[in-house]
Amino acid sequence: MSLAGFEVEVEQVGQQGLETEEMTLNMGPQHPSTHGVLRFVVKADGEVMRQAIPDVGYLHRSIEKIAEKVGWHGFMPYTDRVDYVAAMFCNQGWGMVSERLGDIAVPKRGEYCRVIAAELNRIASHLLSVGTMVLDIGAITPFFHAFREREKINDLIEQLCGARLTYNYMRIGGVAWDLPPDFIEKVTAFLDRFEPMLAEYHDLISVNKLYVERCAGVAVISPEEAVNYNLVGPNLRASGVRYDVRRDEPYSVYPELEFDVPVGAAEHGVLGDSYARYAIRIREMKESARILRQCFRQMPDGPVITKVPRKFKPPAGDAYIRVESARGDMGWYAVSDGTEYPYRCKVRTGSFAAMAIIDKVSQGLMLADLVTVIASLDIVAPEVDR
Amino acid sequence: MQAFLDQLIADGYFAGVPPQLVYAIAIVAAAAVVIFGFVLNVAGVTTFIERRVWARIQSRIGPNRVGPQGILQWLADGIKLLMKEELVPAAADATLFKLAPYVVVMGFVAAFVAMPFSSVLIAADLNLGILYITAVTSLVVVGILMAGWASNNKWSLIGGIRSAAQIVSYEIPAALSIFTIVLITGTLSMQSIIKAQGWAPWDWFLFYSPFTFVSFWILFTALLAEGNRTPFDLPEAESELVAGFVTEYSGARYLFFFLVEWGNLYVISAILVTLFLGGWQVPHVTDNPVLLNLLQFVTFFVKSYFGVILMMWIRATLPRIRVDQLMSTCWKYLVPMAFVNFVGTAVWVAIWPNGNRPVWIAMTVLGFALLFYFFYRVEFHRRRSGAELLFSPFS
Amino acid sequence: MANPVSTYLRNIIDTATTVFEGMAVTCSHFIRKPSTVQYPDRVPLRVQDTLPFRYRGILEVDLEICTGCLACERACPIDCIVIGATKDKQTKQMILTRFDIDIAKCMYCGLCSEPCPTGSIHHTPEFEGADFSLESMIRRYVKEPVAAYKPKKVETDPVVAPILERGMRYLEEFAAPEGGAPAPGADEAESAA
Numbered sequence: 001m002s003l004a005g006f007e008v009e010v011e012q013v014g015q016q017g018l019e020t021e022e023m024t025l026n027m028g029p030q031h032p033s034t035h036g037v038l039r040f041v042v043k044a045d046g047e048v049m050r051q052a053i054p055d056v057g058y059l060h061r062s063i064e065k066i067a068e069k070v071g072w073h074g075f076m077p078y079t080d081r082v083d084y085v086a087a088m089f090c091n092q093g094w095g096m097v098s099e100r101l102g103d104i105a106v107p108k109r110g111e112y113c114r115v116i117a118a119e120l121n122r123i124a125s126h127l128l129s130v131g132t133m134v135l136d137i138g139a140i141t142p143f144f145h146a147f148r149e150r151e152k153i154n155d156l157i158e159q160l161c162g163a164r165l166t167y168n169y170m171r172i173g174g175v176a177w178d179l180p181p182d183f184i185e186k187v188t189a190f191l192d193r194f195e196p197m198l199a200e201y202h203d204l205i206s207v208n209k210l211y212v213e214r215c216a217g218v219a220v221i222s223p224e225e226a227v228n229y230n231l232v233g234p235n236l237r238a239s240g241v242r243y244d245v246r247r248d249e250p251y252s253v254y255p256e257l258e259f260d261v262p263v264g265a266a267e268h269g270v271l272g273d274s275y276a277r278y279a280i281r282i283r284e285m286k287e288s289a290r291i292l293r294q295c296f297r298q299m300p301d302g303p304v305i306t307k308v309p310r311k312f313k314p315p316a317g318d319a320y321i322r323v324e325s326a327r328g329d330m331g332w333y334a335v336s337d338g339t340e341y342p343y344r345c346k347v348r349t350g351s352f353a354a355m356a357i358i359d360k361v362s363q364g365l366m367l368a369d370l371v372t373v374i375a376s377l378d379i380v381a382p383e384v385d386r
Numbered sequence: 387m388q389a390f391l392d393q394l395i396a397d398g399y400f401a402g403v404p405p406q407l408v409y410a411i412a413i414v415a416a417a418a419v420v421i422f423g424f425v426l427n428v429a430g431v432t433t434f435i436e437r438r439v440w441a442r443i444q445s446r447i448g449p450n451r452v453g454p455q456g457i458l459q460w461l462a463d464g465i466k467l468l469m470k471e472e473l474v475p476a477a478a479d480a481t482l483f484k485l486a487p488y489v490v491v492m493g494f495v496a497a498f499v500a501m502p503f504s505s506v507l508i509a510a511d512l513n514l515g516i517l518y519i520t521a522v523t524s525l526v527v528v529g530i531l532m533a534g535w536a537s538n539n540k541w542s543l544i545g546g547i548r549s550a551a552q553i554v555s556y557e558i559p560a561a562l563s564i565f566t567i568v569l570i571t572g573t574l575s576m577q578s579i580i581k582a583q584g585w586a587p588w589d590w591f592l593f594y595s596p597f598t599f600v601s602f603w604i605l606f607t608a609l610l611a612e613g614n615r616t617p618f619d620l621p622e623a624e625s626e627l628v629a630g631f632v633t634e635y636s637g638a639r640y641l642f643f644f645l646v647e648w649g650n651l652y653v654i655s656a657i658l659v660t661l662f663l664g665g666w667q668v669p670h671v672t673d674n675p676v677l678l679n680l681l682q683f684v685t686f687f688v689k690s691y692f693g694v695i696l697m698m699w700i701r702a703t704l705p706r707i708r709v710d711q712l713m714s715t716c717w718k719y720l721v722p723m724a725f726v727n728f729v730g731t732a733v734w735v736a737i738w739p740n741g742n743r744p745v746w747i748a749m750t751v752l753g754f755a756l757l758f759y760f761f762y763r764v765e766f767h768r769r770r771s772g773a774e775l776l777f778s779p780f781s
Numbered sequence: 782m783a784n785p786v787s788t789y790l791r792n793i794i795d796t797a798t799t800v801f802e803g804m805a806v807t808c809s810h811f812i813r814k815p816s817t818v819q820y821p822d823r824v825p826l827r828v829q830d831t832l833p834f835r836y837r838g839i840l841e842v843d844l845e846i847c848t849g850c851l852a853c854e855r856a857c858p859i860d861c862i863v864i865g866a867t868k869d870k871q872t873k874q875m876i877l878t879r880f881d882i883d884i885a886k887c888m889y890c891g892l893c894s895e896p897c898p899t900g901s902i903h904h905t906p907e908f909e910g911a912d913f914s915l916e917s918m919i920r921r922y923v924k925e926p927v928a929a930y931k932p933k934k935v936e937t938d939p940v941v942a943p944i945l946e947r948g949m950r951y952l953e954e955f956a957a958p959e960g961g962a963p964a965p966g967a968d969e970a971e972s973a974a
Binding site for chain 2: 016023025047071134137139140141144145148196197199200203204205208210211213214366367368369
């Protein structure tokens with residue numbers, strides 16, 4: 001029998017004369033806990049998995065091709081849809097690659113606005129990630145608490161740019177709007193209430209013995225494997241590799257900001273297991289809060305955008321930039337042929353690489369662990385398929 | 387009622403049937419009507435209360451539109467389910483598929499026969515009461531396995547097998563914990579166990595000795611597993627198996643599984659209340675038997691319902707554990723602890739046949755101290771969060 | 782290598798204490814105010830009135846101040862604005878025959894309201910656009926052909942002036958990508974109003 005183009009063999013596993021068969025299960029595109037439309041063909045021997053083959057492409061929308069039709073400015077709202085959970089980073093990526101091609105400098109205040117929006121978005125994205133991870137493992141309450149905080153961030157960003165999910169906040173040359181009048185006070189008030197909420201989250205679920213037992217030691221990824229499989233972001237850092245684009249290839253105003261890069265420390269379990277990937281995201285949220293407070297203190301006055309002509313025609317050439325998105329190192333590659341429409345745009349996302357390691361890491365795990373693995377790698381379907 | 391039945395027999399109905407049989411069948415039918423009526427309504431209202439309780443824990447309001455405060459939500463859900471098309475998958479084993487819900491409901495409702503609601507309100511005061519209840523609630527395993535297999539769906543099958551393994555394994559610590567109480571009272575009858583306790587907390591078996599205190603928590607955990615509740619709800623793990631063994635069910639059949647799951651909460655809680663929390667015992671405030679029995683019924687119901695809300699609260703708080711961890715929890719932790727309790731209680735009863743009063747009182751004090759410490763921690767969390775308060779459950 | 786007995790006891794104690802603490806957290810939630818907004822009937826204010834000024838809701842066009850420059854149609858990345866504008870040969874005026882916005886296609890990105898010289902096309906706080914037919918998703922703003930607006934140094938028409946003022950105020954908020962300079966004539970209109 002053939003499934004979706006690849007052959008599946010029914011294996012007879014003989015154990016001391018007892019004939020058993022491997023089950024082939026379809027964890028299909030419609031499933032409560034694959035994060036978006038993802039499909040896995042799972043070959044399982046009872047509860048233990050032998051292979052989990054990912055099947056991607058259910059959310060492919062040809063976004064990269066659309067760039068060639070709508071032009072440099074018009075593509076900005078489409079970048080939100082590349083990863084709608086962490087849309088500010090995608091905006092920033094496209095803005096940066098266009099600015100690199102057109103040799104445009106963003107004013108200092110514009111860069112600070114970008115960083116503020118990005119770090120707020122990072123907190124929101126990580127809240128979604130940890131919320132859905134605990135939901136998949138069975139705890140239904142912390143999910144709602146995380147989303148309650150995420151709603152507050154959405155309200156703040158709504159005041160900043162007018163939309164709650166697909167922001168289209170940044171433009172080529174800077175950002176579209178300056179911070180609204182009392183934005184800084186509101187964000188500071190939010191951050192003051194956010195840190196006790198994280199402590200409460202910690203007491204509720206992060207140290208809960210049942211949760212730790214579900215996550216600790218599951219799907220251990222060694223640093224070499226993580227590098228070989230192209231993992232990025234929190235997934236990579238949880239395995240012990242200290243690499244963060246904001247530190248190692250700094251862009252925007254990150255060189256002027258003081259923050260730590262959390263690296264996996266095996267608090268419960270082993271370095272590089274699912275719990276480490278979860279704990280890193282919690283710590284990154286605290287670091288983002290720290291960055292935000294610094295930005296508010298250090299922001300200079302001035303314009304927020306550099307004038308860029310309506311018919312933006314960057315000189316022919318190509319550019320590749322990296323941003324540290326919530327899901328890791330997101331690469332944007334654009335080729336210009338001198339017209340106002342890009343010749344080619346390519347996005348490299350962390351989730352796509354993480355899909356590849358699922359097959360490797362799920363051999364020998366139980367069915368319930370597959371859900372833990374997918375959730376801990378923070379895979380979102382729009383990033384995988386674009 | 388006897389006169390009514392005599393009239394019917396004289397009129398020529400039930401020709402040829404001995405009158406004793408007619409009386410027996412009439413009594414059984416009446417009991418069935420009362421039990422089903424009670425059970426289905428309680429199970430339905432429990433679903434509504436569960437949603438409201440979860441909602442407050444999750445910082446939201448539950449269903450509050452259908453009827454005042456949403457009290458008719460469960461009726462609306464029930465009617466909607468009844469109106470749905472009842473699909474039987476083409477490749478499913480139709481006989482088993484259709485039979486499974488009935489087996490499950492039978493296993494669940496039969497437990498109410500021996501449930502002591504008050505000193506006279508018990509359908510049958512069997513002298514093996516608690517053993518009967520344990521045996522009959524295990525019938526649901528048969529139904530669940532049938533449902534899992536007959537659905538012709540690999541995910542349902544996995545859910546059914548998990549559930550069978552879970553329920554059968556957790557019978558052992560449950561039974562052992564129940565036997566610690568049987569050792570103390572020397573009888574299996576539900577009413578006798580309750581009568582051996584008193585109305586006050588210092589007369590409850592919960593605080594009888596440290597062994598029974600631990601035994602209460604072991605029984606609580608084991609019964610949670612029996613009822614497929616989080617943290618042991620793998621068979622119907624929503625995020626993994628869509629809906630586990632009930633995935634292929636729709637309409638009235640799904641309604642049966644649904645009702646059994648929530649009604650089982652009540653049975654579990656009733657068992658715990660009978661064995662450890664003094665059952666329907668109330669102080670003798672009145673000589674009027676009707677009023678006294680009513681008071682006893684209300685006490686029993688309220689205590690059981692508190693247990694139900696505790697289980698809903700636990701489900702909202704804890705994640706679920708994996709199947710191999712479930713097995714190791716049962717066999718490596720609960721069973722040895724239950725054996726230790728059993729032996730410990732046997733020794734205790736041998737030394738102090740009527741219970742050690744000072745230790746009993748000391749355990750009660752310790753128990754209340756633990757409760758106060760709990761509320762202290764609750765206040766700590768409330769203060770740290772700095773959130774706005776709303777005490778009313780209505781909105 | 783940890784002592785197996787102490788690990789065993791540690792597991793039991795950890796489970797009991799963390800479950801206890803978790804239950805205390807959720808118990809403290811019982812008495813907190815829920816964060817639900819009971820939209821649409823049990824809210825103190827209409828939700829549309831609580832939205833921030835920059836909220837990008839359903840688009841609206843003030844035809845009185847539309848200059849027919851087609852800047853919004855060109856800027857829209859998803860081609861949801863269709864404008865029919867012809868230059869009348871005799872009067873040398875732009876006549877608008879058609880201005881359709883398909884709110885089902887629109888992705889509410891705001892790129893159309895930025896280049897508008899007068900703030901004619903703007904986002905409203907309306908978000909309730911659901912309807913039963915696909916036809917109603919196309920908002921047609923031109924009932925019969927009208928002349929386009931000619932921007933003047935000082936706007937004196939009492940009907941048009943407040944609309945223009947609102948448009949300019951809207952534009953100030955929505956900085957144009959050219960660096961925030963509003964269209965010529967705005968400063969005088971502002972000081973006159």
